[in-house]
Amino acid sequence: MPGTCVIGLQWGDEAKGKIVDLLTERHDVVVRYQGGANAGHTVVTGGETYKLSLIPSGILREKVRCVVTGGVVLNPKSLLAEVDGLVARGVAVGENLMLSDRAHLMFPWHLEEERLEAGALADGEAIGTTMRGIGPCYRDKVGRSHAIRLGDLYRGDLRQRIKKIAADKNRLLSALAGSADFQPIDPAAVHEEATGYAERLKPHVADTTAYLLDTLEAEGRVLFEGAQGALLDIDHGTFPYVTSSNSSGVGISSGAGVPARYLNKLIGVAKAYSTRVGGGPFPTEQDNPTGQHLRDRGNEYGTVTRRPRRCGWFDAVAVHYTARLSGVDTLAVMLLDVLSELPEIHVCTAYEIDGRRVTNFPSQIGDLRQARPVYETLPGWECDITEVRRWNDLPENALRYLDCLRDLVGRPIEVVSVGPDRDQTIFA
Numbered sequence: 001m002p003g004t005c006v007i008g009l010q011w012g013d014e015a016k017g018k019i020v021d022l023l024t025e026r027h028d029v030v031v032r033y034q035g036g037a038n039a040g041h042t043v044v045t046g047g048e049t050y051k052l053s054l055i056p057s058g059i060l061r062e063k064v065r066c067v068v069t070g071g072v073v074l075n076p077k078s079l080l081a082e083v084d085g086l087v088a089r090g091v092a093v094g095e096n097l098m099l100s101d102r103a104h105l106m107f108p109w110h111l112e113e114e115r116l117e118a119g120a121l122a123d124g125e126a127i128g129t130t131m132r133g134i135g136p137c138y139r140d141k142v143g144r145s146h147a148i149r150l151g152d153l154y155r156g157d158l159r160q161r162i163k164k165i166a167a168d169k170n171r172l173l174s175a176l177a178g179s180a181d182f183q184p185i186d187p188a189a190v191h192e193e194a195t196g197y198a199e200r201l202k203p204h205v206a207d208t209t210a211y212l213l214d215t216l217e218a219e220g221r222v223l224f225e226g227a228q229g230a231l232l233d234i235d236h237g238t239f240p241y242v243t244s245s246n247s248s249g250v251g252i253s254s255g256a257g258v259p260a261r262y263l264n265k266l267i268g269v270a271k272a273y274s275t276r277v278g279g280g281p282f283p284t285e286q287d288n289p290t291g292q293h294l295r296d297r298g299n300e301y302g303t304v305t306r307r308p309r310r311c312g313w314f315d316a317v318a319v320h321y322t323a324r325l326s327g328v329d330t331l332a333v334m335l336l337d338v339l340s341e342l343p344e345i346h347v348c349t350a351y352e353i354d355g356r357r358v359t360n361f362p363s364q365i366g367d368l369r370q371a372r373p374v375y376e377t378l379p380g381w382e383c384d385i386t387e388v389r390r391w392n393d394l395p396e397n398a399l400r401y402l403d404c405l406r407d408l409v410g411r412p413i414e415v416v417s418v419g420p421d422r423d424q425t426i427f428a
């Protein structure tokens with residue numbers, strides 16, 4: 001089983017980090033292949049809490065190599081801050097971190113573009129991005145003419161390239177700002193900063209595609225860690241309220257440069273309920289005391305931005321879709337303990353759109369906006385399950401709930417999480 005993949009099946013924040021952490025000890029290499037510093041995960045190990053964003057949590061384990069591939073957009077400043085934070089706490093960061101020379105880089109203009117664009121949107125149109133420059137950086141990647149990749153930092157024409165791009169970006173920023181203030185780009189300062197980053201990053205820069213193919217051909221065990229969730233996929237998610245990369249299972253091959261034939265096992269991770277950060281329709285949202293209860297019990301506040309997450313019932317229409325789209329073999333159901341106090345639990349089994357009952361997840365945002373959830377109601381278990389360690393020791397109503405999710409999503413449940421600690425995990 002050389003290639004194992006962990007994919008979020010909702011709108012991100014499914015606690016993938018815990019599953020990745022559990023699987024890491026059985027792998028030689030952990031790979032981040034899309035997204036950027038918009039993702040965040042918290043790992044608790046040896047009584048210490050680490051908050052990581054770009055660097056896979058495998059960095060906390062000796063002998064595991066962490067690879068950030070060309071599908072990721074890299075912010076050198078935040079990456080180096082993460083490295084410094086780890087080193088200051090005694091974590092070795094050297095050959096165990098590889099960065100693709102194909103990865104596109106974030107520059108100050110990306111952050112400024114995003115800030116000005118977000119300010120110009122009317123209420124209700126806002127995507128509610130993480131403001132980490134993700135969209136503008138991916139836009140430049142696809143546009144090509146204003147893109148700079150990590151490998152380009154070591155080219156002789158870097159100063160010229162930054163000068164030309166900065167001139168165009170200053171015109172763009174001025175037009176976006178209109179009468180508002182904007183931060184003009186000083187190409188000399190950007191170049192100086194970039195050469196400083198280039199020097200520090202150099203020991204980590206590599207052709208990660210070749211490395212991963214070599215590793216997989218030699219039967220090395222590689223774990224692919226998805227960022228965000230499948231409903232935020234740029235092509236297959238709830239467009240335009242999505243992120244700018246392929247965050248569903250379909251993005252693994254393109255982001256990592258690894259053919260699908262090496263991806264032997266895909267685990268889809270879903271919370272036992274739903275959350276979403278930022279804008280966009282969310283049919284099962286509970287903007288009421290039930291939602292607040294889920295937020296409080298689940299500590300549903302963003303790792304990167306601390307924004308309160310929107311909370312609601314499990315949406316089986318959505319997760320059935322993303323499990324199929326991502327080709328997942330099994331499910332990990334996270335944060336089941338958060339539901340423990342509720343006397344009744346609802347699961348969305350279908351939508352009603354324009355008087356029609358629909359079980360296929362809509363491709364058009366207008367349809368999703370109109371979707372009224374059809375719920376199945378199950379009895380709660382109303383007892384603490386955080387100490388349960390064996391499947392058959394779960395209360396009957398919790399097992400009934402899990403069976404319901406399994407049947408609606410159409411995938412077996414392999415793992416259930418009943419708390420943040422590693423040992424609060426139940427294997428089927």
Ligand code: IMP
Pocket residue numbers: 011012013038039040127128129130131132133134135227228232241242243244277278279
């Ligand atoms: P962006 O990725 O910063 O462009 O944000 C686009 C959308 O994706 C926004 O709704 C964000 O809240 C959401 N998003 C981005 N990264 C994450 C994540 O790691 N967890 C949850 N939502 C995210």
